Amino acid sequence: MDDFAEFYLSGKDAVFRAVLAAGGDRAGAEDAVAEAYARAYARWATVREHPNPLAWVLRVALNVRRSVWRRLRREVLGDPPEQPAAGREPDGGLRRELAALPRRQREVVALRLLADLSVAETAELLGITEGTVNTHLHRAVQALRHRLHPTRLTGLKSTTEVA
Amino acid sequence: MTIDDLRTRIAEEYGPDRLAVTVADIRRRAERGRRRRTAWAAAGVAAATVGVLAWPQGGVPTGVPLTTPPPSADAWTASYDEQCRAGWAAQPQSTGTTLPALRFDLRDKGRGLRIYTDGRVVVDCVRRDRGTPVEVGVLSIRESTVRSTAVDGVLADVGDGLPRFVGQDSVLANGYDRAGHVIGRAPAGTVRVDAVDPDGTVHQARLSGGLFLLWAPDGGLTQATVRAYTADRVIMEAPLRWFGGEAHGDRVAEICRDLADTALRQAGLAALPPRRFSWSTAEQSVLLYAGGREVLSCRQVSQNRVLAVAVAPAGTGSWQPMRSTSGGSSGRGWLIGRAPDGAVSGAAVLPDGTAVPLELSGGWFGAWWPIGPGDFTQRPVRIEISTATTVWTEEGGQVTRRPR
Structure with a gap:
């Protein structure tokens, strides 16, 4: 197995879950992640030397999703799916409530808690400060605590995390 | 419960989700993308060639009305200027003030980059092409400064250093060609500034009043090393x-x-x-x-x-x-x-x-x-x-x- 295949197989599911949690529909997430890995493959000689190739792929995948939203906004003359999946997502409560969060909060939750990136890596990937990452995570946790059924996340409280 | 509890629940929730795309699929997709880009590039060359070949020999014939006059530079400029001002007015930081003075005004075909600054606030106004609205941002305030080296959000003279803000496109560089721009402070006595991309591409900067501007409308500058040349030294x-x-x-x-x-x-x-x-x-x-x-x-x-x-x-x-x-x-x-x-x-x-x-x-x-x-x-x-x-x-x- 070559090193791209190894890189792909070891990270594709984690990247897919993070992009899926960050927002949008399943097909769109699959397409974005596949596109991101295709771009990584097309310039693998460069990407493999990147300090964090997985973060590179995540960034590309999220950007591909945003590009789709921007294109939809122009074509449909409506708002992008800022709160896209609420009401459409057939899965459980956590998934539905996560999808109802603002985009930035979803992305921070996805990158920090699903992709397991550090605060610093998340900040760099999203182009925001570390303090803002913590703020978004804090707000996301607060919102989820209020929205989810009390018996499922009773007493959920935020903590400040450091990379 | 803590964030760790939420982490556990989300991991359980999304654990069954797997990407059902094979490595071979990814490679085929990459190859299709390469062929598509090659085709687009060829189409661009063909269009340019057709344009040159179709140019009327001996000048434009008189008496033939131009039903669709090409957009003039003045119209382009007026529209761009208007959009930059409107974009600034929509920024919360503008607080009713007028757009700072225009310091740099660059264009490349239908694309444009304008930098406005009063020495404290640095605003960029980017025009991708004629068909899309401009994007206006406040470089000295917005969060993209995480990639910037400006000290406390200021392009101050810090001795032998090149404090700079990096344009949003560089932050969002996604592996394809995306325009990038960098606005920075040159050390005293600087006569030239350039930047070197990891692949060796060199971009030359414009200088104005102690500031420099690098722009790569066809992509680059995301991970560039910036160099300044004074009479007695080179700073990288x-x-x-x-x-x-x-x-x-x-x-x-x-x-x-x-x-x-x-x-x-x-x-x-x-x-x-x-x-x-x-x-x-x-x-x-x-x-x-x-x-x-x-x-x-x-x-x-x-x-x-x-x-x-x-x-x-x-x-x-x-x-x-x-x-x-x-x-x-x-x-x-x-x-x-x-x-x-x-x-x-x-x-x-x-x-x-x-x-x-x-x-x-x-x-x-x-x-x-x-x-x-x-x-x-x-x-x-x-x-x-x-x-x-x-x-x-x-x-x-x-x-x-x-x-x-």
């Missing part, structure tokens, strides 16, 4: 390097070695010189390297960021006795220079009269001192070094000697 600043984990001197040294071997090497650094000085507090570290023709400073400028700046004399010259380079940010100033033979002690005098004792190592002198947040003026105004028989003084660029 590597892209800001982020790191995870705990910050300590060894980690900074490791990053510094890597930057010297990659970004700075690409920009012309011969090799990492020997380390001469290192200072650390609980919050930050400064490592100073010097040897041969080059001096390199590696500084931890926040909890997770390292900034590396290399300085070399212009041409083929070497560091002469008492010549030095200095800078400062994040509450600390630093200095390193070539010591005269036989130096035994010395001091650097700051503008407020404070004398900072010099340390000596391997024929070089160095110092590190605290400065107030946002104070960029605390750099040495005079350096004095004694040997057994002579006192050397450097002040205002002049080096003098007197018997001890």
Whole structure:
């Protein structure tokens, strides 16, 4: 197995879950992640030397999703799916409530808690400060605590995390 | 429950989700993308060729009305200007004020980049092409400054350094060609600025009133090393390097070695010189390297960021006795220079009269001192070094000697 295949197989599911949690529909997430890995493959000689190739792929995948939203906004003359999946997502409560969060909060939750990136890596990937990452995570946790059924996340409280 | 509980629940929720795409699918998709880009490029060449071939010989025939006149430069400019002003007015930071003065106005085919600044606020107004609205941002405020090296959000003169803001497109670089731009402060006496991409591509900057602007409308500048040329030196600043984990001197040294071997090497650094000085507090570290023709400073400028700046004399010259380079940010100033033979002690005098004792190592002198947040003026105004028989003084660029 070559090193791209190894890189792909070891990270594709984690990247897919993070992009899926960050927002949008399943097909769109699959397409974005596949596109991101295709771009990584097309310039693998460069990407493999990147300090964090997985973060590179995540960034590309999220950007591909945003590009789709921007294109939809122009074509449909409506708002992008800022709160896209609420009401459409057939899965459980956590998934539905996560999808109802603002985009930035979803992305921070996805990158920090699903992709397991550090605060610093998340900040760099999203182009925001570390303090803002913590703020978004804090707000996301607060919102989820209020929205989810009390018996499922009773007493959920935020903590400040450091990379 | 804590964030860890939420982490566990989300992991359980999304655990069953898997990407059902094979490696072969990815490779085929990449190949399709390559063919598509090649086809687009060929189409662009064909369109240009058709345009040239169809140009009427001998000029435009008279008496033939142009039903669809091409957009004039004036119309383009007026529309662009109007959109930039409207975009600024929509920014919460504008608070009803007028757009700062236009400092740079660049265009490339249908694309444009304008930089407005009053010295404090830096606004960029980007026009991708004729069909899309401009995007206006406040570079000196918005969060993209995480990739920038501006000190406390200001393009201040920090000595031998190139504080700069990086345009949003660079932050969002996604592996395909995306325009990038960098606006920064050039050191005093700078005559030229350029930047080197990791693949060796060199971008030339425009200079105006102490500021420089780099623009790569066809992509680049995301990880560029910026170089400034003055009459007597070349300054190279590597892209800001982020790191995870705990910050300590060894980690900074490791990053510094890597930057010297990659970004700075690409920009012309011969090799990492020997380390001469290192200072650390609980919050930050400064490592100073010097040897041969080059001096390199590696500084931890926040909890997770390292900034590396290399300085070399212009041409083929070497560091002469008492010549030095200095800078400062994040509450600390630093200095390193070539010591005269036989130096035994010395001091650097700051503008407020404070004398900072010099340390000596391997024929070089160095110092590190605290400065107030946002104070960029605390750099040495005079350096004095004694040997057994002579006192050397450097002040205002002049080096003098007197018997001890």
